[in-house]
Amino acid sequence: MKFPTLLSLLTLTGLVAAGPPPKPPKPPGTTYLYTVNITGGATYPVGPGPYGNRLVVPILNGTFSGPRLKGTVMPVGGEWGVLDTSHPSQTAFHIDVRQTFKTDDGAYIQVIEGGSSQPDGSAFATMRFDTGSEKYYWMNNIVAFGVLRQLGGGGLTIDCWMFNTPPATAPPGPPA
Ligand SMILES: *[C@@H]1O[C@H](CO)[C@@H](O)[C@H](O)[C@H]1NC(C)=O
Numbered sequence: 001m002k003f004p005t006l007l008s009l010l011t012l013t014g015l016v017a018a019g020p021p022p023k024p025p026k027p028p029g030t031t032y033l034y035t036v037n038i039t040g041g042a043t044y045p046v047g048p049g050p051y052g053n054r055l056v057v058p059i060l061n062g063t064f065s066g067p068r069l070k071g072t073v074m075p076v077g078g079e080w081g082v083l084d085t086s087h088p089s090q091t092a093f094h095i096d097v098r099q100t101f102k103t104d105d106g107a108y109i110q111v112i113e114g115g116s117s118q119p120d121g122s123a124f125a126t127m128r129f130d131t132g133s134e135k136y137y138w139m140n141n142i143v144a145f146g147v148l149r150q151l152g153g154g155g156l157t158i159d160c161w162m163f164n165t166p167p168a169t170a171p172p173g174p175p176a
């Protein structure tokens, strides 16, 4: 049996419209997921190595809140980011963050996050979630991104959205 291509499977399931894309393609919609405040501990300057100048910062605690999930950030995980100075005019910090969320109704959600600082000083990240919770299982299947903000006192805030098909539709799964 010939294996169907991914595109033919998606077309069969009605997820992707057949035919050429509209010109120019429509940008995807977005749905706000949550904002998380993270308090980090002391920085461990691992230093310049083969992958950049690495900084390790443990997560002490945190809180997250959004329309469909809220809770606390467990005291595990952290930042393992690297500062790339290979080309001084294009210096950037590349984040590598893991967080474990506990929702107010007792589910754990693992968050794996990567991203980069931008020349104007802003920083963006993409995040993947994994959880075995039936209520939050839809989060395993979304594509999400965040905007980082620095809080005073070494804290970090990340505002997070997910992509959806235009026009904006409600995310899959039961409402929170
Ligand atoms: C988080 O940890 C910091 C440092 O230990 C502490 O000052 C702060 O009160 C804690 N916040 C929460 C919400 O537990």
Ligand SMILES: *[C@@H]1O[C@H](CO)[C@@H](O)[C@H](O)[C@H]1NC(C)=O
Pocket (backbone or CB within 6 Å): 035, 036, 037, 063, 064, 065, 157
């Ligand atoms: C994050 O911190 C800001 C500033 O202290 C606060 O206004 C906001 O409610 C906090 N959000 C969460 C989810 O903890």
